[in-house]
Amino acid sequence: MGSISLKNVSKVFGEHKVIPSLSLEIEDGEFVVFVGPSGCGKSTLLRLIAGLEDVSGGEIRIDGRDATELPPAKRGLSMVFQSYALYPHMSVRGNIAFPLKMVGEKKEVIDRKVKEAADVLNLTDYLDRKPRMLSGGQRQRVAIGRAIVRDPTAFLFDEPLSNLDAALRVNMRLEISELHQELDTTMIYVTHDQIEAMTMADKIVVLNRGNIEQVGSPLDLYRQPENLFVAGFIGSPKMNLVGGDIARRHDATTIGFRPEHVHISETEGTWKGKVGVSEHLGSDTFIHVDVPEIGQVTARADGERVLRHGSEVWLTPEEGRIHRFDENGKAIR
Amino acid sequence: MARSVPQSRKITFTIIAWLVALLIFFPILWTFLTSFKTEGEAVAVPPHFLFFDWTSVNYEQVWDRSNYPLFFLNSVVISIGSTVLGLVVAIPAAWAMAFSPTKHTKDVLMWMLSTKMLPAVGVLVPIYLFLRNVGLLDTRIALVVIMMLINLPIIVWMLFTYFKEIPGDILEAARMDGATLGKEIVYILTPMAIPGIASTLLLNVILAWNEAFWTINLTASNAAPLTAFIASFSAPEGLFYAKLSAASTMAIAPILILGWFSQKQLVRGLTFGAVK
Numbered sequence: 001m002g003s004i005s006l007k008n009v010s011k012v013f014g015e016h017k018v019i020p021s022l023s024l025e026i027e028d029g030e031f032v033v034f035v036g037p038s039g040c041g042k043s044t045l046l047r048l049i050a051g052l053e054d055v056s057g058g059e060i061r062i063d064g065r066d067a068t069e070l071p072p073a074k075r076g077l078s079m080v081f082q083s084y085a086l087y088p089h090m091s092v093r094g095n096i097a098f099p100l101k102m103v104g105e106k107k108e109v110i111d112r113k114v115k116e117a118a119d120v121l122n123l124t125d126y127l128d129r130k131p132r133m134l135s136g137g138q139r140q141r142v143a144i145g146r147a148i149v150r151d152p153t154a155f156l157f158d159e160p161l162s163n164l165d166a167a168l169r170v171n172m173r174l175e176i177s178e179l180h181q182e183l184d185t186t187m188i189y190v191t192h193d194q195i196e197a198m199t200m201a202d203k204i205v206v207l208n209r210g211n212i213e214q215v216g217s218p219l220d221l222y223r224q225p226e227n228l229f230v231a232g233f234i235g236s237p238k239m240n241l242v243g244g245d246i247a248r249r250h251d252a253t254t255i256g257f258r259p260e261h262v263h264i265s266e267t268e269g270t271w272k273g274k275v276g277v278s279e280h281l282g283s284d285t286f287i288h289v290d291v292p293e294i295g296q297v298t299a300r301a302d303g304e305r306v307l308r309h310g311s312e313v314w315l316t317p318e319e320g321r322i323h324r325f326d327e328n329g330k331a332i333r
Numbered sequence: 334m335a336r337s338v339p340q341s342r343k344i345t346f347t348i349i350a351w352l353v354a355l356l357i358f359f360p361i362l363w364t365f366l367t368s369f370k371t372e373g374e375a376v377a378v379p380p381h382f383l384f385f386d387w388t389s390v391n392y393e394q395v396w397d398r399s400n401y402p403l404f405f406l407n408s409v410v411i412s413i414g415s416t417v418l419g420l421v422v423a424i425p426a427a428w429a430m431a432f433s434p435t436k437h438t439k440d441v442l443m444w445m446l447s448t449k450m451l452p453a454v455g456v457l458v459p460i461y462l463f464l465r466n467v468g469l470l471d472t473r474i475a476l477v478v479i480m481m482l483i484n485l486p487i488i489v490w491m492l493f494t495y496f497k498e499i500p501g502d503i504l505e506a507a508r509m510d511g512a513t514l515g516k517e518i519v520y521i522l523t524p525m526a527i528p529g530i531a532s533t534l535l536l537n538v539i540l541a542w543n544e545a546f547w548t549i550n551l552t553a554s555n556a557a558p559l560t561a562f563i564a565s566f567s568a569p570e571g572l573f574y575a576k577l578s579a580a581s582t583m584a585i586a587p588i589l590i591l592g593w594f595s596q597k598q599l600v601r602g603l604t605f606g607a608v609k
Contacts, residue, residue, distance in 0.1 A: 052505050073511040085506035089524045098520070102511035146510065 002154040002186035009058035019210035035197040036207035078147035079156040086131040093127040099150040117145040154186035228329035252324035261321035262299035269314025368578035375574040391579035408558035412541035415480030419488045427492035445486040495529025559584035
């Protein structure tokens with residue numbers, strides 16, 4: 001069991017309210033991603049759940065038990081840090097065994113569990129090395145190994161992949177997702193990278209200035225953003241947002257449409273514009289078009305299409321795919 | 334990063350480095366040589382460098398005329414006692430300042446350092462009178478406490494610097510892994526801070542061993558360490574350079590030997606954190 005429930009949790013640093021008041025339910029076995037721009041309070045929220053910071057108000061329940069005042073060691077959670085935070089003076093074996101040693105596990109049990117974890121994480125050949133002799137990816141695996149040996153109620157990940165290079169990040173992303181399938185344990189994962197959020201999460205929590213903007217599955221958030229912030233934050237490249245007369249024609253203050261929902265034609269359409277930069281990704285091409293009435297619009301074309309810089313094109317947004325937002329930035333449904 | 338340096342520059346710098354080292358070491362060498370001369374040879378003009386009649390008579394006389402073992406014991410008790418006491422006080426202080434700083438932590442550190450800027454003689458009279466009135470003048474315990482207080486700012490500063498180098502994440506990881514504060518200190522913090530603690534200890538033993546102002550002024554015979562032992566040979570009846578040199582050599586030899594054996598640790602400690 002690994003349900004976590006936050007009720008009106010708040011955190012104040014001096015004068016600065018990092019988290020005004022936040023409530024959230026995390027079900028057992030869920031992979032939840034906290035995502036948001038830097039300084040949105042996502043790491044603070046994770047540290048509150050971990051017990052590394054004290055809450056200023058509210059209640060945290062882990063597994064139905066009040067954990068608000070419990071020290072980190074008593075919460076039964078494991079954490080993987082961005083910096084790996086391995087113990088430099090201990091071998092890989094020592095690092096992975098440490099949590100078991102702390103609870104006074106028997107030597108045979110420790111040896112067996114360390115071996116199991118090392119097998120799962122491909123670390124068997126490195127057990128006697130010191131962390132400084134490992135590559136970034138291996139260090140990250142040791143950190144994960146240290147987290148899994150004690151069968152925690154839930155795993156907490158604090159931007160664990162941001163120190164890795166791009167290729168390794170994709171691999172580790174898959175490995176963590178697979179680990180979640182295998183262990184079926186609750187995981188809370190903090191990232192600023194919305195691609196990580198989209199690819200890994202069962203449930204995404206979008207945070208902004210310490211408030212939850214929206215909670216939902218990745219595709220819910222993508223297809224039905226509840227407000228302008230989520231609309232602009234989720235999706236890469238970003239959703240095109242347009243205000244003014246054009247939005248008023250749709251009875252909204254702002255309208256938004258995603259690049260893949262813009263039709264490009266060289267002969268006819270709603271708006272005429274000039275092709276700016278084209279980004280060729282191979283499978284797709286993202287074309288940035290300067291439209292005099294709107295500004296810059298990003299449109300997706302298929303990878304084969306070549307449009308010359310400066311040439312004129314017509315753009316038409318798909319009518320059913322336009323998101324409308326009111327003057328407060330809330331979605332109009 | 335290794336840069337390629339021209340051979341001629343390497344040679345020049347090597348020569349300069351040796352000259353500087355010799356210049357610094359020369360007084361000690363001269364003291365050592367003088368301690369084996371007769372009093373007459375010691376003041377001869379021009380001085381004789383190596384070619385004189387080597388004699389150990391100064392050492393015999395110094396040994397006979399004073400209680401060297403007592404001075405030596407006092408030096409050991411005062412330097413080690415004050416350092417250990419200092420560490421006991423400074424470790425929790427540096428710990429708190431490094432790992433849960435407040436907005437005044439920097440001020441406290443600066444204030445402690447500022448006490449080292451005060452001339453010691455400025456507080457000699459009050460401390461002397463205080464010790465006299467409580468009957469602790471010329472006692473080892475008083476010297477241990479005074480030495481500890483004198484070196485405390487340095488101990489706290491050094492430890493603070495070492496502890497600052499330990500990433501907070503690692504301590505938090507230990508807490509997440511189920512370590513209590515005690516286990517965190519035993520299994521994580523201490524092993525990681527040992528080099529820093531060791532070099533702090535060594536440096537402060539050396540500083541306390543060599544401290545002369547307070548030891549000479551606050552002791553007479555019972556608690557007098559080797560610094561007072563040297564001073565007792567620059568007596569009013571005139572200077573006996575050869576005997577003074579013999580006494581000095583006997584006083585500095587133990588700490589030089591300690592420094593020699595621990596130089597690797599000392600250098601490592603003093604440059605700790607300079608290069609990541």
